[in-house]
Amino acid sequence: MxxxxxxxxxxxxxxxxxxxxxxxxxxxxxxxxxxxxxxVALPTFQRFDGPKPDLPLTHELMPDCFYRFPADPVQVTQGxxxxxxxxxxxxxxxxxxxxxxxxxxxxxxxxxxxxxxxxxxxxxxxxxxxxxxxxxxxxxxxxxxxxxxxxxxxxxxxxxxxxxxxxxxxxxxxxxxxxxxxxxxxxxxxxxxxxxxxxxxxxxxxMSSNLLLARQDLLDQFGVDLTSPDLDELIKAAVAVTDERKNRWAFAVPPTAALSSMLGLPNDWEVRDGRLVHSRETEEHKEMLGITAKLQADGLIHPDGISKQNQKVWFSQGSAVMTQDTYSSIQSFYRRNTVEGFAITLPLVRDRAGKIGRFLLGSPNxxxxxxxxxxxxxxxxxxxxxxxxxxxxxxQEYLFRKFGLPERHYTLNGTDPVLTEAGGSEVCLGExxxxxxxxxxxxVYFPGHPEAVDVAYNHLKAILPTAATKPVYGTYSPTQSTKGKILDSRMDATTKDIQLGRADLSSWDQAVADWRKSGGDAIRHEYEEALAIQGRR
The missing domain is CATH 3.40.190.10 (Periplasmic binding protein-like II)
Structure with missing residues (x-):
């Protein structure tokens, strides 16, 4: 012990x-x-017979989408x-x-x-x-x-x-x-x-999946179309909206989620030729690093976007026209923002074949x-x-849990609850x-912003048919558990060094070799064995 x-x-x-x-x-x-x-036998799924979503479920992974909160929420527990x-x-x-x-x-x-x-x-x-x-x-x-x-x-x-x-x-x-x-x-x-x-x-x-978010109100102001860009079009748009003299950059952080879709990266791991391959081992990942390094060198990423984590503020105030976050973050952006006309869009990025890029889904939990x-x-x-x-x-239970008591913690805008100042503090911003x-x-529910529901729904409808899940989710690797944080932090440090120009792109090959030798290959083997045990490989 x-x-x-x-x-x-x-x-x-x-x-x-x-x-x-x-x-x-x-x-x-x-x-x-x-x-x-x-x-083990997993729990039986039984869908709750609640309010019907406002938009059809086009895919098994599509979340329920609601424009407004139901006018008469039902109490579903007794005592x-x-x-x-x-x-x-x-x-x-x-x-x-x-x-x-x-x-x-x-x-x-x-x-x-x-x-x-x-x-x-x-x-x-x-x-x-x-x-x-x-x-x-x-x-x-x-x-x-x-x-x-x-x-x-x-x-x-x-x-x-x-x-x-x-x-x-x-x-x-x-x-x-x-x-x-x-x-x-x-x-x-x-x-x-x-x-x-x-x-x-x-x-x-x-809803936990990372993706590219853009300020539609600013794109409209600058006359830039970012509906469904490929790599060249994304960079061209980034150049058009960047103006360092006005304290405005295209990206709050390196747009790795968009680039991963454009380049076809694995979702962490992927089976290739009968064996698990990690994203960082692929040529596509190395290419993505090179692209982000050039974006940084060209001044298209916020100057603190690699070293500091303040992208929500930069995106909200307009210092960055695009950021990387999740579908679930959309609600918090709208809830906290006071800019008149503030609007978010979700570009549907395309790969080099002109098709919607393979989207990398976040973990289920x-x-x-x-x-x-x-x-x-x-x-x-x-x-x-x-x-x-x-x-x-x-x-009714959900309404109280997320919004608290009427009048003190929220008021109604139509049927949508809107947090008061007390609600923001005592209900912890509804969370x-x-x-x-x-x-x-x-x-998918953004109180007071039904137009944002359409934006998220249309994006999900387009990406879900070819989206990639995490293949090792639900398996356990002892080496990843004991060494993973250290190994990942080393790779993250090398990534930042390359993006900031402190290291050459060629240093990535040695970093990957060191990762494999220090535990990466052991993690691969353990995940492969675990998948076989669970009948998933």
């Missing part, structure tokens, strides 16, 4: 997070790929899920941390509706990794907690510190929790470790969350609470961190 001190020392230390865990006999199985990736006992938990948030329960009317009402007081330890997402490791070491995660997906030896940790939920959620057993059953089958794949369902998904689906081992009665209580938190769009314990599926 490894010491607590080692646990807190970083990535290798996270591997030591098994120190002091009860039931850690499985540590010796850390390289047993078959045991770690043993499949309260809790039993009066306190529930503790640990979560992250990407927004400012909300006021504590004693100063927060939203949280107080949440406790009433849960039927159990909820005491949360909330941490900024930027500090989440270290906070999680500290909480593991001190055994202070609580009754339910979001899980750091990069935590080393994650299956062993979950076996020791998380309730095995298989008997409660596998197959038709999940139907006792209908809102959890409304989550996609693919999202549950990311909750299976060592032959057991050990967590619930924080599902985002395709933002993260996962789980509960600590307990009695069958306590486990069912926790699952009832998580089920309540997953009530889907169009319900109170219980969404990292459980949440419903993420719809």
């Amino acid at each position: 490894i010491s607590r001190r080692a646990l807190l020392g970083g990535s290798a230390a996270a591997a030591a997070g098994l120190a002091g865990l009860s039931g850690c006999a499985t540590v010796t199985r850390s390289t047993d790929i078959a045991a770690l990736n043993r499949p 309260v899920p809790g039993d009066g006992s306190e529930i503790t938990g640990t979560v992250q948030t990407s927004n400012p941390i909300p006021p504590t329960a004693d100063r927060n009317p939203y949280w107080q009402e949440l406790n009433k509706r849960l039927g159990s007081p909820l005491r949360l330890s909330i941490t900024s997402a930027s500090d989440w990794g270290s906070k999680f490791a500290t909480a593991v070491a001190g055994d202070t995660l609580g009754d339910m907690f979001n899980v750091d997906g990069g935590f080393a030896y994650l299956p062993q940790f979950l076996e020791a510190r998380a309730q095995d939920l298989t008997e409660h959620l596998s197959g038709d057993a999940i139907l006792e929790y209908p809102f959890l059953a409304n989550l996609s089958t693919e999202s549950w794949r990311g909750c299976v470790y060592s032959g057991g369902i050990r967590a619930v998904p924080i599902q985002r689906g395709v 933002n993260s996962i969350a789980t509960i600590k081992p307990g009695s069958p009665e306590r486990t069912k209580l926790m699952l009832r609470v998580l089920n309540w938190m997953a009530a889907p769009f169009g319900t 109170f961190p219980i969404q990292y314990l459980a949440d419903g599926g993420y719809p």
